[in-house]
Amino acid sequence: MELQFVAKNNVALPETMQDYARKKIGRLSRYSATISGGKVEISREDTKSPDQRFTVQVTLDSKGMLIRAQEKAEDICTAIDKVADVLTTRIERYKGKLYAKRKGISAVREGMVEVEESEIPRRVVRTKHFWVKPMSVSEATDQMELLGHDFFLFINAENDKINLLYRRKDGNYGLIEQA
Secondary structure, rough: OOEEEEEEOOOOHHHHHHHHHHHHHHHHHHHOOEEEEEEEEEEOOOOOOHHHHEEEEEEEEEEOOEOOOOOEEEEHHHHHHHHHHHHHHHHHHHHHHHHHHOOOHHHHHHHHHHHHHHHOOOOOOOOOOOOOOOOOHHHHHHHHHHHHOOOOEEOOOOOOOOOOOOOOOOOOEEOOOOO
């Protein structure tokens, strides 16, 4: 794992401290093989509380998915330990979500590369043109039901803005309004 170190606010960052951070944060790659690198920012703040003096922020890149954590402590080593623990928890939670999505097959354990390569790229195969006319939300709901669609784009007659009406999984409707 390639780590980039940034020291802020007159923090001396000796090679031994960088090696310690590489060792602690490098262990995270055993939880997810997709972590390719990251950035470690270490800064010092003059605070009244000595246990909040040093801040370590780590941002990891896992195939475009960013995983970030920040912790404060009285010394750099303790802050690195804390941030490594937080990152471990976040990675495990992320892996759990992937496991649940795949219904028992951990995408991280299987290797996300194979999963992504086997997926067929999606493309636009059809384009439709239609007139968007002003109507009320209730009219749009009726029109959507008549068409048998799961969503309907219309101009809201009350505020003359584009709205998107959609059917939710629970059978109710959702409305997305233009800001």
